[in-house]
Amino acid sequence: MTDTPGEKPHYLGHRQRLRDRFLSGGPAALADYELLELLLYQAQPRGDVKPLAKTLIKRFGSFGGVLAAAPGELREVKGVKDASVVALKAVEAAALLMARQELIDRPVIGSWKKLLDYCHAAMAHQKVEQFRLLFLDGKNALIADEVQQRGTVNHTPVYPREVVKRALELGASAIIMCHNHPSGDPTPSEEDIAMTREIAEAAERLGITLHDHVVVGRKGHRSFRSMGLL
Known part of the structure; x- marks a missing residue:
């Protein structure tokens, strides 16, 4: 026209x-x-x-x-x-x-839906894997939210020692891990499960709790805690 x-x-x-x-x-x-x-x-x-x-x-x-x-x-x-x-x-x-500010200075565990909304908005549409760490204080309030690693379309190298080291640097009492699956399917892989258990064990030895590991995809999310994997 x-x-x-x-x-x-x-x-x-x-x-x-x-x-x-x-x-x-x-x-x-x-x-x-x-x-x-x-x-x-x-x-x-x-x-x-x-x-x-x-x-x-x-x-x-x-x-x-x-x-x-x-x-x-x-x-x-x-x-x-x-x-x-x-x-x-x-x-x-x-x-x-806006989504992140909904989590600041309040117990993250009691704001679980807002946490999931934030992780989904931040990661679900990413085309490479991204490994995000949320560090919490003794009251489970958010201290820091950091992307520790970025990888390829189907793999992100994660090192338990680095995760725990950063938690100690920040004085965190607990951690929530989150990563995305660019394929869209949030089902944890065997590598995801093995890596999560390594980090949970390393953190526990130093008095740090791994509350959960959430895998995000365009098709939804999976919580290790709710799946009985933690």
């Missing part, structure tokens, strides 16, 4: 209708690609971004997948410039910050 001279570009009316629907009905009133359009509007004040939004969803599989994509991957999509990358990654950062 082209615009005749003197007429407003057709996409301006679409943008306003989308904004109106969002303001009146909230996020539930929009499809995922339409919510992505709203974000792209902030970076691209001109032009029809609906095709770009749909292309991004198709390329990365979901709205969450788009936000989690690396800047270099986003730039590979025709029509995505630095301003769009910043807009998308800023939204991802804001979402993670």
Whole structure:
């Protein structure tokens, strides 16, 4: 569709209708690609971004997948410039910050759903394995949240000595481990189980408790504690 001279570009009316629907009905009133359009509007004040939004969803599989994509991957999509990358990654950062702040200065064990939501948001869409450690004090409040290792699409090297050493440096009384499976299936592998038992034993000798090990995937999560593996 082209615009005749003197007429407003057709996409301006679409943008306003989308904004109106969002303001009146909230996020539930929009499809995922339409919510992505709203974000792209902030970076691209001109032009029809609906095709770009749909292309991004198709390329990365979901709205969450788009936000989690690396800047270099986003730039590979025709029509995505630095301003769009910043807009998308800023939204991802804001979402993670909000989720993390829900855990700070409160017992993590009593906020288990919020912990799972945070781990899922931070890791479920990552394309390589990532090993995250949450260090807790004597009241099970979060001291630190750190990514210790990043690996390949199906393996992350984890060293029990380094996990325990870092816990001692921080004065942590307990640890929760979390890692992702880029395949989407959160079922623990035999290597996951063996490594977790090694870390639990090493930590216990120094008076540090391993509360749980959570494996996150796009299809959900698995808790070692709830599965009877700890």
